[in-house]
Amino acid sequence: MVSTTSRPLTGQPQFDTCDPLSPRRLSQALLPSSHDSHDPQPSTPAHKYLGRLRASVRVTMATEDARYRQSSQYRLWSFSPTHLQSLREKTNSLAVSHISSRLRASSPPVDPLPDFLTPADEAMLLNFYIVDLLRAAQFCELPSEIQATAAIFFRRFYVTNSLMTYPPRALTMTCIFFACKAEGLYYRLQKFADKFPGITGEEVLAAEYVLCQGLRFAFDVRHPYRALEGAVMELRRLGDFDEARIVRAHQRTRDILKFSPLLTDAYFHYTPSQIMFGALSMADEGLLQRLLRDAFSGQSESSKNHVLETVQSCRAMLEKEPPERRTTFWDASGSKEAMKPLNKKLRKCRDPDRVDLVALQKARREQALQKTKGKVATKDDSDVFGASNGTVKDDEREAKRRRVAAGADMFGPPL
Amino acid sequence: MAVSPLILHPTSALQNTRSVSSPLKNAASTQTSSNGTPLAIQVVPNAAAAAQSTSLDIAEQLNEDEKRKYVKGKKLGEGTYANVYLGFLRSDPSQLVAIKKIKIQKEYTEGMAPDAVREIKHLQELSHPNIITMHSVFSSKDQNLNLVLEYLPLGDLEMLIHDTEHIRYGAADIKAWMGMLTRAIWFCHQNFVLHRDIKPNNLLIAADGEVKLADFGLARSFSDPYRPMTSNVITRWYRPPELLFGAQHYSGAVDIWSVGLVLAELVIRTPYIAGNSEIHQIQLICQAVGTPTEENWPGVTKLPDYTVDKEVIPLRGRDHYMTLFGTLGAEGVDLLMKTLSLDPKKRITAHEMLKHDWWHKDPRPTRKQDLPKKSGGQAKVGDDLKRRPGVIDEEKGNKVARKLDFGATK
Ligand SMILES: Nc1ncnc2c1ncn2[C@@H]1O[C@H](COP(=O)(O)OP(=O)(O)O)[C@@H](O)[C@H]1O
Ligand SMILES: [Mg+2]
Numbered sequence: 050m051v052s053t054t055s056r057p058l059t060g061q062p063q064f065d066t067c068d069p070l071s072p073r074r075l076s077q078a079l080l081p082s083s084h085d086s087h088d089p090q091p092s093t094p095a096h097k098y099l100g101r102l103r104a105s106v107r108v109t110m111a112t113e114d115a116r117y118r119q120s121s122q123y124r125l126w127s128f129s130p131t132h133l134q135s136l137r138e139k140t141n142s143l144a145v146s147h148i149s150s151r152l153r154a155s156s157p158p159v160d161p162l163p164d165f166l167t168p169a170d171e172a173m174l175l176n177f178y179i180v181d182l183l184r185a186a187q188f189c190e191l192p193s194e195i196q197a198t199a200a201i202f203f204r205r206f207y208v209t210n211s212l213m214t215y216p217p218r219a220l221t222m223t224c225i226f227f228a229c230k231a232e233g234l235y236y237r238l239q240k241f242a243d244k245f246p247g248i249t250g251e252e253v254l255a256a257e258y259v260l261c262q263g264l265r266f267a268f269d270v271r272h273p274y275r276a277l278e279g280a281v282m283e284l285r286r287l288g289d290f291d292e293a294r295i296v297r298a299h300q301r302t303r304d305i306l307k308f309s310p311l312l313t314d315a316y317f318h319y320t321p322s323q324i325m326f327g328a329l330s331m332a333d334e335g336l337l338q339r340l341l342r343d344a345f346s347g348q349s350e351s352s353k354n355h356v357l358e359t360v361q362s363c364r365a366m367l368e369k370e371p372p373e374r375r376t377t378f379w380d381a382s383g384s385k386e387a388m389k390p391l392n393k394k395l396r397k398c399r400d401p402d403r404v405d406l407v408a409l410q411k412a413r414r415e416q417a418l419q420k421t422k423g424k425v426a427t428k429d430d431s432d433v434f435g436a437s438n439g440t441v442k443d444d445e446r447e448a449k450r451r452r453v454a455a456g457a458d459m460f461g462p463p464l
Numbered sequence: 465m466a467v468s469p470l471i472l473h474p475t476s477a478l479q480n481t482r483s484v485s486s487p488l489k490n491a492a493s494t495q496t497s498s499n500g501t502p503l504a505i506q507v508v509p510n511a512a513a514a515a516q517s518t519s520l521d522i523a524e525q526l527n528e529d530e531k532r533k534y535v536k537g538k539k540l541g542e543g544t545y546a547n548v549y550l551g552f553l554r555s556d557p558s559q560l561v562a563i564k565k566i567k568i569q570k571e572y573t574e575g576m577a578p579d580a581v582r583e584i585k586h587l588q589e590l591s592h593p594n595i596i597t598m599h600s601v602f603s604s605k606d607q608n609l610n611l612v613l614e615y616l617p618l619g620d621l622e623m624l625i626h627d628t629e630h631i632r633y634g635a636a637d638i639k640a641w642m643g644m645l646t647r648a649i650w651f652c653h654q655n656f657v658l659h660r661d662i663k664p665n666n667l668l669i670a671a672d673g674e675v676k677l678a679d680f681g682l683a684r685s686f687s688d689p690y691r692p693m694t695s696n697v698i699t700r701w702y703r704p705p706e707l708l709f710g711a712q713h714y715s716g717a718v719d720i721w722s723v724g725l726v727l728a729e730l731v732i733r734t735p736y737i738a739g740n741s742e743i744h745q746i747q748l749i750c751q752a753v754g755t756p757t758e759e760n761w762p763g764v765t766k767l768p769d770y771t772v773d774k775e776v777i778p779l780r781g782r783d784h785y786m787t788l789f790g791t792l793g794a795e796g797v798d799l800l801m802k803t804l805s806l807d808p809k810k811r812i813t814a815h816e817m818l819k820h821d822w823w824h825k826d827p828r829p830t831r832k833q834d835l836p837k838k839s840g841g842q843a844k845v846g847d848d849l850k851r852r853p854g855v856i857d858e859e860k861g862n863k864v865a866r867k868l869d870f871g872a873t874k
Contacts, residue, residue: 116655119589119590151507155507155508209522209526210522226575227575227576231581231585233582233684234691238574254575257575257576258576258603261576261603265523266584266588266601268584268588269585269586269589269685401508402509402510404509405511412512414606418606
């Protein structure tokens, strides 16, 4: 192989590094320009020869999509609708069986068992709490990107965790606080907790670890806002529309993007630019058509139709939760009435041991501490990544680990 | 005064939580719901049981699977916020990895360390041959974060630069190393990530000689230019003038300045602008490059911490750089000068760097497998790593001592 160092111009980013172990990925079909993925290498000939104005939307889409396929959002957090549904069903049934046996094993055993939330109940309640989360995030005057990141963290967390397992109200706080951290906005814990009467810093942090694990350590969320700014610039450059119309569509699309994709599964199924186009199509279909006509000039009808179909299906999803729903439903008494029975049901069927996350967190820490002190010779003690901070202990443990690795006595001499 | 939105919901699950978790409440007489079903919440909570629970939810299961894939071995080095261990794949012990275990920071009481969050966030997204690969992240039972990184056994660029006794290299080698660094930083900037700690010590070397940009503990995205950023980033010697002057809005140009100083250091084999305080650093920049003024950098005097000596030193000319860095050739010197432009707006971008003529001039860059490698055995690596400084602007004394060490131990 010719050393890449001899050709510094062709820094070849690798795009096919998708984790083979990640959940089944979004079908290629959902990516509009997968047939057309440009190498984002800056001096690619295609980039040179296409007219600048013409090419910009398409190239933007293409390079964004190529880059998008490396993102954790795509690798770890994109699913086909059926896969997502089956994950949620699995999460729900795992929680039900765990909580059932926990309740049956308590003394006296709980009999009959409570009604558990169904996956459909969980989906309803999830949105109820997301609206709550958005309210709290707005109350903190966070930028909309961070609000959206917090909401998506929450949605992702509850793909693999049931609302019955981890209390959603506590998680809304943790998601907001952690979203600030992940976005590089440093909110002091105390200042944050003080905003919400009855919430302590300890409670905000209690679920942080569990959250990170639930997020599969993917802290970067790709939003459609930047794509919107690009599209609006492009519309202005095209010069076919009067400014008032563009401004109106821009505002409307932004409003949609700040709400609808967060209350639906759009982020799990579509790329940021697809979501943006879906929202733009809701705001002003004519503008969308004009943009796509331009972007796909000189391309086959079928590839354009393909994109249109995707955008329309995304739009249909977003239309289930248009921004008006916030006032007409979520903020109205109707939603509280509708949610009351579900919240009541939740209180009866939740995991009794995980209701108090602060206590849970303390218990976890204590166990870790005991393990470091070497007081408990449980099976976990052979864990190759046990707790230890001191170097001396590390060495001892290291010796032990090497033995373990070598297949020697798993637990060492009795303590 | 605005009212917290949360109190709009007096029936919130959290508020109930508290009464439920109270031991007294649990002892209370059996409550029944309207339909006569006993409430599950009378069950005595047992957080310890949950913490020990063997039944794992999906996320815990995934985490457990990841954790079990690796076995941790000896300590390789210590950073400011992490210890790095050698590790291997349980299923194939010949596959080595580096496991970076985040230290629990006693002083930081606000949950997960921001450095760890930044590093994980960015390494998850960046996949490029010249950027260290993160294979996986998992948490251990004690809630320590572990980053599984590709193992880079051949030390770092700093070790090569300073081992003047054993390591000889030339312009072709420098060009190869710089090519790899420039591609790495181009890729970061393409992906809207600022590294903010580029220095020889964070450029690790793979077994095949490939340079890998590592240590993303200070990185951040710059997607929204309106949000102010801290100017207290980048190790002082590699910190650009705009940050020394306290700019809170900056761009990829900050990394480019550091890249330029890595290039200079590769040539002269000692840090080019090594101030022992921020003020000193500015003075040295003025001497090495020239005094920043409104003329050569419009707007500079408006920066929050702008201070320079009264005596204005004119911008250094090409001749000055040729004397010091002539081994790079005229093109190489041109590139260096463009990275060291005082005004960040006029500084060359990573993209422009890649298009520079230098790469195509003789000598051609050395093939990576032919690049000079660090001398000494494995044991030495560990020793060197122990003396490694931290990320942010550490005291100078340390650095000087370490430099002397290099001479003394050889
Ligand atoms: N992938 C790796 N392979 C081998 N050694 C490594 C690896 N990553 C880090 N190290 C060594 O461990 C030390 C600490 O790592 P680093 O990432 O720089 O931590 P910090 O961010 O705290 O400075 C470094 O000096 C480095 O040489
Ligand atoms: Mg370091």
